Amino acid sequence: GQSLEQPSEVTAVEGAIVQINCTYQTSGFYGLSWYQQHDGGAPTFLSYNALDGLEETGRFSSFLSRSDSYGYLLLQELQMKDSASYFCAVRGGSQGNLIFGKGTKLSVKP
Amino acid sequence: DAGVTQSPTHLIKTRGQHVTLRCSPISGHKSVSWYQQVLGQGPQFIFQYYEKEERGRGNFPDRFSARQFPNYSSELNVNALLLGDSALYLCASRADRGAKNIQYFGAGTRLSVL
Numbered sequence: 486g487q488s489l490e491q492p493s494e495v496t497a498v499e500g501a502i503v504q505i506n507c508t509y510q511t512s513g514f515y516g517l518s519w520y521q522q523h524d525g526g527a528p529t530f531l532s533y534n535a536l537d538g539l540e541e542t543g544r545f546s547s548f549l550s551r552s553d554s555y556g557y558l559l560l561q562e563l564q565m566k567d568s569a570s571y572f573c574a575v576r577g578g579s580q581g582n583l584i585f586g587k588g589t590k591l592s593v594k595p
Numbered sequence: 596d597a598g599v600t601q602s603p604t605h606l607i608k609t610r611g612q613h614v615t616l617r618c619s620p621i622s623g624h625k626s627v628s629w630y631q632q633v634l635g636q637g638p639q640f641i642f643q644y645y646e647k648e649e650r651g652r653g654n655f656p657d658r659f660s661a662r663q664f665p666n667y668s669s670e671l672n673v674n675a676l677l678l679g680d681s682a683l684y685l686c687a688s689r690a691d692r693g694a695k696n697i698q699y700f701g702a703g704t705r706l707s708v709l
Contacts, residue, residue, distance in 0.1 A: 516696065527599075527685065527700040528638065535695075572637045576696050582651040583628070583698060585637030 487511040489586035491573055496592045497563055505558045505589045511577030517549050517556045518574045518583070528572065532558065560591075568593045597622070599701035601686050607707045608676050616671045616704045620688030626650075627669040628698065629661055630685040638685055644669055673706075681708045 489509045497503040509517065516535040520528040534540055534549035534556060546559040560567055570588040577584060600619045608614050620627050626645045630638035643651035644663035663669045667688075673680055683705050687698035 518696070520698075527702050528698075529700070530695075530697045533695040533697070574637075582640050582643055582653070583696070584640060585630075587635075588637045 487575065487577055487584045489573055489575060489584065491571075491586045491589045493587065494590045494592070496594060498594050499563055499565060501563050502559065502561050503563060503591065505560075505571050505573075505591070507556045507558075507573035507586060509554050509556075509573070509575045509577075509586075511554075511575050511584070513577045513581065514551065515576040515581050517547070518576065519545075519547055519558045520572045520574060520585075521569050522572065522588070523569045531571075563593050565593050565595070567591060599686055599688050599699050601684075601701035601704050603704060604702065605705045605707075607709060609709050610676055610678060612676050612708075614673050614676060614706060616673075616684050616686075616706075617668065618671070618686030618688075618701060619668045620686075621690075621699055624688035624690055624699070625667050626689040626691070627663055627667065628687045628689070629669070629671045630687065631655075632683040632685055632703070634682075641671070676708045678708050681706060 491507045518533045519531040522528040532547035539548045544561045549556040572585045572588045574585045602617045628643040629641040632638045640653040642661040647663045658674045661671045683703045685703045687700045
């Protein structure tokens with residue numbers, strides 16, 4: 486089967502740095518994605534890693550270690566608007582479909 | 596360009612009824628996927644369609660079915676509704692090309708089964 490584990494909640498203050506970890510188990514692996522979802526909104530794509538290493542997109546970075554089946558999303562210079570749920574998702578299995586974790590609710594405090 | 600559009604935005608049904616949800620992908624996108632999102636959980640994969648053919652199916656009962664039309668829009672049908680089917684149903688489209696497999700989500704249809 487396929488499963489993803491990520492913390493359920495994280496709290497941080499404005500301007501801080503926060504790291505959201507994700508470990509996964511999948512029978513096939515094509516890449517690890519991260520999506521952001523504000524309350525009542527649609528998930529929106531943030532980042533994607535197919536190979537080991539760090540991908541940087543502005544204030545957000547994502548890391549992947551395929552040998553450890555592990556990745557993380559790093560959010561820098563946190564802003565209030567970053568308060569949202571963050572999902573890691575694996576494209577895997579025999580069909581290569583996107584399987585999501587349960588999400589991490591990030592609360593950014595003033 | 597319009598994003599992924601879904602209709603209706605909200606729906607209230609009773610147990611045993613049938614529901615049809617609709618999705619129009621981003622222009623030029625031929626792949627459409629459906630997800631169910633229960634409150635406090637991540638989206639759960641239901642179906643993927645590409646060029647009108649089913650390309651993937653998640654762990655959902657046969658009460659769930661879908662189809663894709665020649666214009667790449669899609670419908671998700673759920674028969675014999677149960678209380679547990681209450682959820683946000685998300686549609687996502689994806690471009691043919693692009694190594695990142697980015698899914699573009701619609702705002703969803705919130706289904707309440709009473």
